Amino acid sequence: MQALILNFVTTIEKLVIDDPRRIVHSFKVALAITLVSTVYYLKPLYKDMGDASLWAVMTVVVVFEYTAGATLCKGMNRGLATLLGGALGIGAKYLASLSGPKAEPIVLGCIIFLLAASATFSRFIPHIKKRYDYGVMIFILTFSLVAVSGYRVDKIIELAYQRLSTIIIGCATCIIISICVCPVWAGEDLHNLVVSNLEKLASFLEAGFGGQIPFEGDGVNSSNEPDKSSCLVAYKSVLNSKAAEESLANFAWWEPGHGKFGLYHPWKQYLKIGVASRQCGSHIEALNGYLDANFQISSELRKRVEEPCIKMCSEAGTTLKELANSMKSFSCPLKSTMHLQTCKEAVDEVNAMLKASFVGEFDILEITPIIRVVSMLIEIVKCVETIHVAIEELSEQAHFKMLLGDDEKPQVHHDGGAVACLDDHDNQEDNDFVKVIIHKIPSESLEIEIIGDKKPFEKQLVCSHCPKHMDVDGY
Amino acid sequence: MQALILNFVTTIEKLVIDDPRRIVHSFKVALAITLVSTVYYLKPLYKDMGDASLWAVMTVVVVFEYTAGATLCKGMNRGLATLLGGALGIGAKYLASLSGPKAEPIVLGCIIFLLAASATFSRFIPHIKKRYDYGVMIFILTFSLVAVSGYRVDKIIELAYQRLSTIIIGCATCIIISICVCPVWAGEDLHNLVVSNLEKLASFLEAGFGGQIPFEGDGVNSSNEPDKSSCLVAYKSVLNSKAAEESLANFAWWEPGHGKFGLYHPWKQYLKIGVASRQCGSHIEALNGYLDANFQISSELRKRVEEPCIKMCSEAGTTLKELANSMKSFSCPLKSTMHLQTCKEAVDEVNAMLKASFVGEFDILEITPIIRVVSMLIEIVKCVETIHVAIEELSEQAHFKMLLGDDEKPQVHHDGGAVACLDDHDNQEDNDFVKVIIHKIPSESLEIEIIGDKKPFEKQLVCSHCPKHMDVDGY
Numbered sequence: 001m002q003a004l005i006l007n008f009v010t011t012i013e014k015l016v017i018d019d020p021r022r023i024v025h026s027f028k029v030a031l032a033i034t035l036v037s038t039v040y041y042l043k044p045l046y047k048d049m050g051d052a053s054l055w056a057v058m059t060v061v062v063v064f065e066y067t068a069g070a071t072l073c074k075g076m077n078r079g080l081a082t083l084l085g086g087a088l089g090i091g092a093k094y095l096a097s098l099s100g101p102k103a104e105p106i107v108l109g110c111i112i113f114l115l116a117a118s119a120t121f122s123r124f125i126p127h128i129k130k131r132y133d134y135g136v137m138i139f140i141l142t143f144s145l146v147a148v149s150g151y152r153v154d155k156i157i158e159l160a161y162q163r164l165s166t167i168i169i170g171c172a173t174c175i176i177i178s179i180c181v182c183p184v185w186a187g188e189d190l191h192n193l194v195v196s197n198l199e200k201l202a203s204f205l206e207a208g209f210g211g212q213i214p215f216e217g218d219g220v221n222s223s224n225e226p227d228k229s230s231c232l233v234a235y236k237s238v239l240n241s242k243a244a245e246e247s248l249a250n251f252a253w254w255e256p257g258h259g260k261f262g263l264y265h266p267w268k269q270y271l272k273i274g275v276a277s278r279q280c281g282s283h284i285e286a287l288n289g290y291l292d293a294n295f296q297i298s299s300e301l302r303k304r305v306e307e308p309c310i311k312m313c314s315e316a317g318t319t320l321k322e323l324a325n326s327m328k329s330f331s332c333p334l335k336s337t338m339h340l341q342t343c344k345e346a347v348d349e350v351n352a353m354l355k356a357s358f359v360g361e362f363d364i365l366e367i368t369p370i371i372r373v374v375s376m377l378i379e380i381v382k383c384v385e386t387i388h389v390a391i392e393e394l395s396e397q398a399h400f401k402m403l404l405g406d407d408e409k410p411q412v413h414h415d416g417g418a419v420a421c422l423d424d425h426d427n428q429e430d431n432d433f434v435k436v437i438i439h440k441i442p443s444e445s446l447e448i449e450i451i452g453d454k455k456p457f458e459k460q461l462v463c464s465h466c467p468k469h470m471d472v473d474g475y
Numbered sequence: 476m477q478a479l480i481l482n483f484v485t486t487i488e489k490l491v492i493d494d495p496r497r498i499v500h501s502f503k504v505a506l507a508i509t510l511v512s513t514v515y516y517l518k519p520l521y522k523d524m525g526d527a528s529l530w531a532v533m534t535v536v537v538v539f540e541y542t543a544g545a546t547l548c549k550g551m552n553r554g555l556a557t558l559l560g561g562a563l564g565i566g567a568k569y570l571a572s573l574s575g576p577k578a579e580p581i582v583l584g585c586i587i588f589l590l591a592a593s594a595t596f597s598r599f600i601p602h603i604k605k606r607y608d609y610g611v612m613i614f615i616l617t618f619s620l621v622a623v624s625g626y627r628v629d630k631i632i633e634l635a636y637q638r639l640s641t642i643i644i645g646c647a648t649c650i651i652i653s654i655c656v657c658p659v660w661a662g663e664d665l666h667n668l669v670v671s672n673l674e675k676l677a678s679f680l681e682a683g684f685g686g687q688i689p690f691e692g693d694g695v696n697s698s699n700e701p702d703k704s705s706c707l708v709a710y711k712s713v714l715n716s717k718a719a720e721e722s723l724a725n726f727a728w729w730e731p732g733h734g735k736f737g738l739y740h741p742w743k744q745y746l747k748i749g750v751a752s753r754q755c756g757s758h759i760e761a762l763n764g765y766l767d768a769n770f771q772i773s774s775e776l777r778k779r780v781e782e783p784c785i786k787m788c789s790e791a792g793t794t795l796k797e798l799a800n801s802m803k804s805f806s807c808p809l810k811s812t813m814h815l816q817t818c819k820e821a822v823d824e825v826n827a828m829l830k831a832s833f834v835g836e837f838d839i840l841e842i843t844p845i846i847r848v849v850s851m852l853i854e855i856v857k858c859v860e861t862i863h864v865a866i867e868e869l870s871e872q873a874h875f876k877m878l879l880g881d882d883e884k885p886q887v888h889h890d891g892g893a894v895a896c897l898d899d900h901d902n903q904e905d906n907d908f909v910k911v912i913i914h915k916i917p918s919e920s921l922e923i924e925i926i927g928d929k930k931p932f933e934k935q936l937v938c939s940h941c942p943k944h945m946d947v948d949g950y
Contacts, residue, residue: 015599025595029592030588031588033587033588034584037619041580046627051624054623057619105516108516109513117502120500120501120504121490121498140536141537144512144532148515148529148532149529152521152526283761368850371843372846375843375847
């Protein structure tokens with residue numbers, strides 16, 4: 001018994017720690033129900049609404065969902081479906097009443113049967129199932145209720161009006177509370193989910209598969225075991241995020257613009273990034289399984305490919321990390337381009353290394369696992385590239401900004417161009433890169449002037465990929 | 476406009492052809508709604524129930540789901556939650572009335588707030604979310620409705636009784652129609668889904684990746700293009716079946732025994748098979764992608780591994796096919812064991828082939844793609860083995876039968892053992908196997924007598940793996 005209670009408490013604790021907004025959500029729902037039920041307690045409101053005011057309570061319980069998008073989806077569906085169903089129900093009642101009092105229930109029954117059957121079937125249509133499933137259900141519900149009760153209640157229009165208005169009160173309460181009191185935006189959650197998935201993959205790659213990929217011999221694996229297993233759990237969750245991403249994207253579609261997300265934010269692009277991330281994750285899983293089982297061989301070839309492989313792995317991780325960072329800050333992916341470039345160079349290096357190995361230098365059995373690992377790493381790099389392209393598309397579609405560091409101010413020249421010189425303070429690996437961001441593109445020629453007393457560097461221009469959205473902050 | 480209508484008609488047609496039960500389901504829902512609404516039309520019934528009879532209509536619309544399991548899940552949840560919520564609601568109303576008429580709405584409001592908040596939070600607990608989510612929602616709904624309306628309605632117990640009885644009428648109508656009229660069993664659907672996924676993988680493997688794996692040169696690919704692309708679409712659907720399998724397994728839990736599925740059918744085991752199938756599918760996808768992109772090399776080594784690779788691929792396919800067949804017929808997987816054995820022998824053969832190749836005989840660049848393809852094929856064989864083990868576990872848990880062919884009768888001997896001799900009439904590849912199935916195991920020694928004038932064969936005993944469940948049909 002004690003164990004059961006302890007278990008229960010641990011579950012609750014975990015739920016709260018994982019996402020404290022769950023507690024807030026529970027209180028929001030309770031608040032909405034309590035607010036709406038006052039309609040019933042207060043005499044003046046009760047006079048107008050009558051017993052129908054209970055529908056407001058019901059609506060709140062049924063419509064209030066965890067994210068604002070889901071609540072909006074259900075609220076809008078319920079409101080519109082009630083309106084449509086009520087109107088058609090009244091129409092059906094009048095149509096049936098034309099056929100005389102005896103035939104009326106039969107005619108009503110037939111109309112309800114046909115409409116219910118076709119509406120139920122329409123719920124199988126993919127597009128309706130995706131967005132309006134709940135609405136169609138409420139439509140059938142309201143239509144049947146109004147049409148049926150029309151048989152005994154005379155003041156059918158008044159009834160329909162009462163019902164509609166209480167449902168609107170309920171929906172409005174839900175939507176207002178869900179949007180105004182600590183809102184949980186499905187869009188923001190989707191954004192964070194995609195970013196955190198990228199970070200999980202990145203940290204696994206950067207750590208070099210828990211110390212295995214750096215080819216540091218077999219003794220290292222066992223010492224890194226706990227670290228690796230936590231990493232493993234982390235990237236496994238990436239593989240199972242499909243359903244969550246799709247439902248969040250679906251609800252995000254209903255949400256108004258909020259924070260840095262506009263009304264027409266390209267939510268679909270997140271699904272693309274998600275697909276590529278899962279692809280990358282499954283390659284990582286395959287390689288990881290292979291390393292666990294087979295990787296015990298040391299050889300001359302292994303020593304040759306060791307360095308570029310470590311580079312490939314860590315640069316792929318850094319690329320993903322920079323992509324995640326640029327998504328976090330809603331800025332164009334710039335740094336990641338460089339890391340991806342280094343990563344691809346490492347791939348070329350390994351390929352060249354293999355090509356240069358003398359014919360017949362090695363034993364097939366000896367080199368087989370090395371070749372497998374290398375080719376799996378190359379697959380991972382390909383996936384990282386796909387993710388990079390998808391995020392670049394997102395940055396273009398969502399008008400991500402060109403971001404300047406906080407301590408750097410753009411240098412303005414009087415010829416109409418503004419040139420900012422940035423140095424990668426936060427990334428010591430890239431000392432030979434200097435980012436030059438051009439604020440206004442001069443009509444004809446472009447002169448780049450580097451100002452300041454920095455270290456010597458190679459003059460290299462990084463293509464910004466989104467020259468149209470160069471609103472530099474603080475300029 | 477015409478195009479729109481045509482498009483719409485095509486969509487509807489496709490929905491009906493894909494699953495004609497959808498039409499039946501629509502009519503079942505309409506029938507249930509119409510039946511329940513007669514409660515309202517018929518005077519004697521209306522007298523008992525009053526306006527509350529509308530709740531029966533509402534219940535039907537909300538509870539009736541596509542599969543019997545889902546309907547049962549929602550129906551049971553709704554019934555029990557209404558009972559519990561109603562009882563607690565009445566309790567709350569009496570508790571509040573003790574505090575005097577002025578404080579009553581305030582006390583009621585507080586109770587509702589606390590209960591709604593904690594019940595809403597409980598919906599986040601994974602176990603409740605999985606099975607009782609709808610029930611908790613209805614509990615909050617009923618509790619709030621009864622507690623709130625108790626403030627103005629005096630005959631609160633009568634109201635609660637009416638509401639409960641109409642909801643029970645609604646739920647019962649749904650459950651009876653959903654189980655008795657052309658039932659759609661979630662369990663059966665799950666079984667069929669898993670079987671068809673195995674078949675899709677099998678046909679892709681048996682066809683040798685649309686003619687690519689047999690290493691028949693590059694010209695063959697293009698001629699097989701349409702055939703291959705249809706195969707591709709088929710196995711891709713395997714990769715996306717996770718959500719469907721999980722929800723079906725969840726609903727199957729609620730279903731009573733039906734057909735060959737007992738009340739305690741091991742539905743969870745299907746999820747295991749599903750996971751292994753998807754794993755296999757993703758390996759196939761990886762290999763397929765690799766073949767599309769890279770496989771252009773011919774070499775001496777390729778010629779050597781060609782035959783065992785073709786064997787590996789086709790035998791893996793046949794194993795899956797036989798596994799699907801044994802699931803279809805609810806019989807122990809026997810034939811598949813043999814094919815898996817052949818498959819593993821082919822793996823050993825390839826490994827030996829690689830081992831025997833002289834050190835330094837080949838160029839690394841030349842053999843890399845061949846080694847990759849071979850090792851991917853080996854991974855696929857491993858997955859097939861996992862599937863095989865999972866299905867054997869299923870056959871044991873679900874008491875699958877040892878199946879005899881229709882035209883074979885077991886031969887009975889007077890020493891207490893019954894020996895049946897089966898010949899693989901339907902599988903011409905296995906002519907050198909004869910299955911011997913022993914019905915009763917004699918206490919001490921076992922003599923096997925082969926009866927009939929069959930072709931010469933090797934005497935080979937196939938372990939049956941499930942000797943406990945040897946109830947031979949027709950004996």
